[in-house]
Amino acid sequence: MANDVLLQMTDICKQFPGVKALDGVSLTVRRGTVHALMGENGAGKSTLMKCLFGIYEKNSGTIELEGKEVNFKTSKEALENGVAMVHQELNQALKRTVMENLWLGRYPLKFANCIDEKKMYKDSLALFEKLGVHVNPRTVMSTMPVSQRQMVEIAKAVSYDAKVIVFDEPTSSLTETEVEHLFRIINMLRDQGCGIIYISHKMEEILRISDDVTIMRDGQWIATEPASQLTMEKIIKLMVGRELTNRFPPKTNTPGEVALEVEGLTAMYSHxxxxxxxxxxxxxxxxxxxxxxxxxxxxxxxxxxxTRKSGTLRLDGREVHNRRATESIKNGFALLTEERRATGIFGILNIRENTVISSLKKYLKGGLLSEKEMKKDTDWAIQAMRIKTPTQETKIRSLSGGNQQKVILGRWLLTDPEVLLLDEPTRGIDVGAKYEIYQLIIDLACRGKAVIMVSSEMPELLGVCDRILVMSGGRLAGEVDAANTSQEEIMTLAAKYA
Structure with missing residues (x-):
């Protein structure tokens, strides 16, 4: 029914220099439903939502909210008209408190320009109580883990009493318990008549939480179907345009002699x-x-x-100290960090500069950097990682989150590390690209490289790893053989010291 339509986006087009990001995309969101938006990295999902939210200006097409045409010029205007968005990449004032982040730009005032901190604290507590979020409003943002910061961002979106809320990869940093909590919040909002747009690569979540699913590919609309009529296999085929029967490549690596020994590792500033x-x-x-x-x-x-308080690291039997990142790289270590925006990418630099920045010494020829060699290696990274970009000169910040992740992984592979440390390597990456990254990791292992991979997705650990260490409360709770364990055994160990 027409009066059930809350949001109607019709024939949306968006052009960037050298690339058509959106090509006539339409989206219909019904009142009181969860509408999932799916597609590979670079399919245009986030771009479409940024056109709705006033971050990007669309080139053509129409947007109607409750039957009235809108064209938001800023995110502030979108929020004031009932459209909120929880972004994939957190962009928070980390040195400020939780409540200051919640009410930024709309602080309650006592008189003149004096902030009413008492009311701000009280309103924050009331919001958290409503959502069941257990966070002290006076906590400084930078002291909290990513998952808690994500929940604060979700609470902030809800605080606007929005008619439409966009969740862009909301569970990428959340634990299973926190995901369940988020789903309770989403169901509450749906019951209140809110329209939820839910972007995720996690198909189990999509099939569980969604009413309708729209699939995009290469900036175009592919299909919109009721979630009840979709299967994981059908979604993958629509997303990637091909069959993808196996989620994980065959494991062809064979572990050999000991590369790295870690003994008594104790941190100075963590547990x-x-x-x-x-x-x-x-x-x-x-x-x-x-x-x-x-x-x-x-x-x-x-x-x-x-900073380590104590403990010993030995690489090939030789003690290494790794007191700073430059020393670790020199010793043959590489680290792909969890938060690519804060600690991974150099947003103002282009793809080539981001790709080669950890290997600059090898491009020095007579005191100058060899442009030819840097272009050649960047071409390799773009091909190997299937990075979607118009050119090497494209600013990395204009790429989708998953493509940014691929650039960083390519950067570290160019350093030819002996030990590759990966923290959530497939966070926010689509199913087709995940397979390619898994294959790259296995290929590295086949070449004798040693890989440590942290992941919140247990099927990923079970599908890619040889052994799995389980951490609990800052201590090593146990070790399991990936081929002969279960998610239940891992969860039991994870709760041992928690």
């Missing part, structure tokens, strides 16, 4: 304590655990971007 393990050449070692278990901190302490 990681007395972690010991061995990593073999040609092995893919997974690290599982609940959020806050110390998974990321283990990688950061090995790589030297977090």
């Amino acid at each position: 990681v304590c007395d972690v010991s393990f061995r990593l073999r050449k040609g092995e893919i070692l997974g690290i599982a655990g609940l959020d806050g278990s110390g998974r990321t901190e283990v990688l950061e302490n090995i790589f030297g971007i977090a």
Whole structure:
């Protein structure tokens, strides 16, 4: 019925220099429903939503909200008219408190320009109580894990009493418990008549939470169908335009002799304590655990971007200190960080500069950088990672999140590391690109490289890794053989010291 239509986007086109990001895309969101938006990285999902939210100006097409044509010029205008968006990449004032971030730009005032902090605190508590979020409004944002910051961003979107809320990869940083919590919030909003647009690559979530699903490919609309009539196989075929029967490549690597020995690793400024393990050449070692278990901190302490209190690292039997990132790279280590926007990409630089920045010494010829060699290696990275970009000179910040991730992975592969540390390597990446990254990881292991991979997705760890270490409360709770374990066994270990 026409009066059920909350949002109607018709024939939306958006052109960037050298690329047509959206080509006549239409989207209909019904009141009181969850409408999933799916597609490979670079399909145009986030671009479409940014046109709705006033971040990008569309070139043509119409947007109607409750039957009235709208054309928001800024995100502030969108918010004031009942459209909110939880972005994939968090963009928060990290040195400010939770409540300051929640009410930024709309602080409650006592008189004149004096902020009413008491009311701001009270309103924040009331919002969190309504949503069941357990966060102190006076906590400084930078002191919280990514998952809690994500929940704050979700609470902020809800606080606008929006008619339409866009969730762009909302669960990419959340634990299973937090995902369940988010789904309860979404169901509450749906019951209140809100229209939810849900962007995710996690098909199990899509099939569970959605009423309708729209699939995009290469900037075009492909299909819109009721979620009840879709299967994972059908979604994949529509997304990638081909059959993708296996989620994981065949494992062809064979672990050899010990490459890395970690003994008694204890962190100075986190709760990681007395972690010991061995990593073999040609092995893919997974690290599982609940959020806050110390998974990321283990990688950061090995790589030297977090301070070790005690512990020993040996590479091929030789002790290495890895006191800072430059020393670690020199010693043959590479780290792909979890938060690509904050600690991965150089947003103002182009793709070539982002790709070669960790390997600049090898391009020096007579005191000058060889443009020819840098172009050649960047071409290799673009081909190997299937990065969707008009040119090497394109600014990395204009790429989709998944394509940014591919550039960073290509950067580290060019350093030819002996030990590759991967923290959530497929976060926010579509199913087709995930397969390609899994294949790259396995190929590296086949060449004798040693890989440690942290992931929140247990099927990923079970499908790619040889062994899995399980962290709990900053300690190593156990070790399992990936081929002979279950998600239940891993979860039991993860809760051991939590």
